[in-house]
Amino acid sequence: MFDIAVVGGGLVGLPLALGFAQAGFKVAVIDAQAPEEVARAEFDGRVSALSPASLAMFGQLGVLPHLENRLQPVTDIMVTDGKVGGRAAPFFLHFDAADNEAGPLMHMAENRHIRIAAQKAAERAPDTLHQIAPDGAESFARDAGGVEVRLASGRVIRARLAVAADGRASRLRAFAGLKTVGWSYDQMGIVTTVEHELPHDGTAQEYFLPSGPFAILPMQGNRSSLVWSEKTALAKTIMAMDEEGFARECAKRFGDYLGAHRPVGPRWSYPLGLQLAHDYVSERIALVGDAAHVLHPLAGQGLNWGLKDAAALVEVTAETARVGLDIGSLAALERYQRWRRFDAVSLALVTDGLNRLFSNDVGPLRLLRDVGLGLVGKLGPARRFLMREAAGGSGDVPKLLKGEPV
Structure with missing residues (x-):
């Protein structure tokens, strides 16, 4: 019998399990993919923007020492409007690390390096952490005492609390009957890596083009x-073009400010949409990360918001156990829901509104948003407020995101 079963051992699930183990719980983390498989460059070519708060959490969990030499500091972020093949708008929003007391605005890391670092931390974690992979969760059952997870291998895991960290199509969420609301943007995200002649100097660029945002993230x-x-x-x-055709399409949007450039390595694509769970909890089951909320990537906060879910759930669960209450009870889990749902819904609505405002070529709207970007860029307090939000240090911050033990 485990205290907690985490279904999904990815970028949020494994750090969540590390947090539970560090807090003294006996935890099983179940993943259908073998650790060596998800660490391959071909498995996931994306990068993630890690906020200072997320890095503090990784430091407390023992992940950061295995990741430090893989981080690219971001010292400037430039946000502007534009058209494919045309010049950027004269108004822009500039975030500068000089305005940020904590140092770099964020750090970029390849997802595979985050996975490798978390795996190395898991190998050194307390022996209360049990990794079960590759072995997918096939079915679930729930009673008054806990949740049973039947695995593809036939093994049955029983725990007092089960956590869905298994992504936007979560099977555990479906079993729990937790409904979602959302919609497609009729957009796809294309991800690739580009080598360029000139140094990027730690600057991230985001161009809002009529078809959707185009981000250039330093590695x-x-x-x-x-x-x-x-x-x-x-x-x-x-996506169906040959290498030469794909490179031409990249060049139309990338420009020449970093000199000669070319795409290298694989390319990936995935559909973009918004998805929010109505509820994050039911009896003995909680949702984190993409199982709870899927946001447009334009704000670069998807992983940070998932890690904030994880930190909050670990803290609530630990405090519940300390006072001798049932960690899987709905009364205990509803505190986690109150803590996290409002934040996630607020960010989802902001990103949804920004995507709709900028993903068009309507003249009056273009003028309005360009002037708006310029005004925010000139107003120091507004700009610094946005930086604090992105850094993860505003509101009721869980202890792990402060780099503190639970």
Whole structure:
């Protein structure tokens, strides 16, 4: 019998399990993929923007020492409007690390390096952490005392609390009857890595193009990750192009400010949409990360918000156990829901509104948003407020995000 079963051992699930183990719980983390499989470059070529709060959490969990030499500091963020093949708008929003007392605005890391670092931390975690992989969760059963997870291997795991960290199509969420609301943006995200002649100097660029945002995110060396939102029909055409055609499409949007450049390595695509769970908890079951909320990537906060879920759930569960209450009871889990749901819904609505405002070529709207970007860029307090929000240090911050033990 485990205290907690975490279904999904990915970028949020494994750190969550590390947090539970560090708090003294006997935890099983179940993942259908073998650890060596998810660490391959071909498995996930995306990068993630890690806030200072997320790095503090990784430090407390023992992940950061295995990741430090893989981090690219971001010292400037430039946000502007534009058109494919045209000049950027004269108004822009500039976030500068000089305005940020904590240092770099964020750090970029390849997802595979985050997975490897978390895996190394798990190997050194307390022996109350049990990794079960590769072995997928096939079915679930629930009674007054706990949740049973039947695995593909036939093994049955029983725990007092089960946590869904198994992504946007969560099977555990479906079993719990937790409904979602959402919609498609008729956009696809295209991700690839570009090598370029000139150094990026730690600057991240985000251009709002009529078809969707186009982000250039600095990586280590003279490399950047492109996170490119495009209308679905055109995205499928671009993804089907040969290397030369794909490079031409990248060049139309990338420009020449970093000199000669070319895409390297694989390319990936995935549909973009918004999805929010009505409820994050039911009796003995809680949702975290993409199982609870899927946001548009334009704000770069998806992983940070998932880690904030994880930190809050660990803290609530630990405090519940300390006073001798049932960690899987709905009364205990509803505190976690109150803590996290409002934040996630608020960010989802902001990103949804920004995507709709900027993903068009309507003249009056273009003028309004360009002037708005310029005004926010000139107002120091407004700009610094946005930086604090992105850093993860505002509101009721869980202890792990402060780098403190639970």
